[in-house]
Every structure is written in structure tokens, then in C-alpha cells.
Amino acid sequence: MGYSFDDLKAAGKKDWQNYIQHDFVKQLGAGTLPPAAFRHYLQQDYLFLIHFARAYALAAYKSRNMAELRHSFDGMKVIVDLELTLHVDYCTQWGVSEEDLARLPEARATMAYTRYVLDTGNRGDLLDMHVALAPCLVGYGEIANWLNSEANTLRGADNPYDSWIAMYESEGFQAAMRDEINWLNTRLATVTDERFEELTTIFRDATRLEIDFWQMGLDLSF
Numbered sequence: 732m733g734y735s736f737d738d739l740k741a742a743g744k745k746d747w748q749n750y751i752q753h754d755f756v757k758q759l760g761a762g763t764l765p766p767a768a769f770r771h772y773l774q775q776d777y778l779f780l781i782h783f784a785r786a787y788a789l790a791a792y793k794s795r796n797m798a799e800l801r802h803s804f805d806g807m808k809v810i811v812d813l814e815l816t817l818h819v820d821y822c823t824q825w826g827v828s829e830e831d832l833a834r835l836p837e838a839r840a841t842m843a844y845t846r847y848v849l850d851t852g853n854r855g856d857l858l859d860m861h862v863a864l865a866p867c868l869v870g871y872g873e874i875a876n877w878l879n880s881e882a883n884t885l886r887g888a889d890n891p892y893d894s895w896i897a898m899y900e901s902e903g904f905q906a907a908m909r910d911e912i913n914w915l916n917t918r919l920a921t922v923t924d925e926r927f928e929e930l931t932t933i934f935r936d937a938t939r940l941e942i943d944f945w946q947m948g949l950d951l952s953f
């Protein structure tokens with residue numbers, strides 16, 4: 732009893748570090764990531780975001796009260812109204828058109844990760860679902876902060892990926908990350924040891940699937 736989000740991270744420390752400090756992230760920070768790898772990642776991330784919006788819809792379905800319903804609804808709204816629109820614009824800047832996105836085959840890493848999150852939500856409750864979503868939401872905020880603390884990171888116009896880092900270090904995004912951590916901390920405070928064990932498995936699995944997603948970008952794999 733009395734667990735927190737930090738305990739979840741500590742239980743899968745090695746995987747968490749391999750995710751936050753993945754070669755894809757390091758190369759993105761240094762500005763040396765091959766553009767083809769970034770483009771492949773961006774395209775698959777479009778499909779990822781669509782399934783992620785579905786996951787928030789599932790969270791809405793699993794909600795037991797108005798506050799939970801609103802939390803899920805807001806999550807879905809941010810992805811559909813904001814993230815996906817921004818993403819399509821961003822893809823255009825990187826030479827990926829909407830037709831390219833519409834025709835895109837789904838990579839196995841995208842399938843594995845998104846369907847894992849949806850299955851976890853289907854099988855479990857809202858807490859299972861949020862723990863499966865946490866590496867995505869919290870991880871990207873941590874990645875931006877870690878990159879800013881790294882000597883090899885190049886900021887400014889000389890790094891073609893600077894705006895990607897800027898998005899996740901922004902106050903709006905960092906605030907969403909803190910809200911999610913607070914939401915999780917409130918619920919993790921009262922779970923039993925057995926329940927916490929189950930949740931660490933979900934958190935680690937989702938983290939390992941984030942690692943595979945980065946690797947898919949580097950390998951240009953489908």
C-alpha cells in the first residue's frame with residue numbers, strides 16, 4: 732500500500748531508461764537522426780495517434796462518474812482536435828502528404844503497441860488503462876527534459892528536430908504530464924501489493940513497446 736508513479740518507474744528502471752535514452756532520441760537531440768528515420772516514425776505515429784484516440788474513447792466507456800468521463804473525453808478531444816491536426820501539418824513540412832498517410836501500411840511495432848493498450852483497457856479497468864497510457868504521456872515529457880540536460884543535445888535552428896523537442900518541453904505539455912502523474916499517484920496510493928504487481932507488468936510492457944517503436948523508426952521496419 733502507499734504506492735506512487737515513481738514506484739512504477741523504479742520497478743521497470745532499466746526498460747524506462749532504455750526508452751528515454753534510446754538511440755533514436757539521442758540522435759534526434761544531436762540533430763544527426765537520418766531524415767528517413769524521422770519520416771518513417773512520423774508516418775507511423777499518425778496511425779498510433781488514431782488508435783490512441785480510440786483508447787481514450789474506451790476509457791470514456793469504462794468511466795464510472797462525470798469526472799472520469801470528462802477526463803477521458805478531454806484526452807480524446809486533445810488528440811483528435813489538436814494533436815492529429817498538428818501532426819498532419821507537421822508531416823506536410825517533412826514531405827509526407829495526406830494521401831501518403833491515407834495509404835500507409837501499419838508497421839508491426841505500431842500494431843503491437845496500440846492493440847496492447849486497447850486490449851489492456853478492454854480486459855481491465857480505468858487504472859489499468861491509464862498505466863498502459865502513461866509511458867506515452869509521461870515518457871515524452873521526460874524525454875524532452877532529459878534531452879535538455881544532455882551535453883550532446885543541439886538546440887535551435889541548426890537542429891532540424893528542434894520543434895519536436897520544443898513541443899514536449901512546452902508548459903502546456905508539461906502540465907498535462909504532471910496532471911497525469913497526480914491522477915496516477917492518487918489511485919496508486921490505495922492499491923494492494925498484488926494489484927501493484929499487475930500494474931508494474933502493464934507499465935513495463937508498454938515501456939518495452941515504446942522502445943520497439945523507436946527502433947522501428949531507426950530500422951525503417953514494417
Ligand SMILES: Cc1ncc(C[n+]2csc(CCO)c2C)c(N)n1
Binds near residue numbers: 806814869941
Ligand atoms: C509512439 C508515441 N508515443 C508517445 C507519443 C506522445 N503522445 C501521443 S498522444 C499523447 C497524449 C496527448 O494527449 C502523447 C504525449 C507519441 N506521439 N508517439
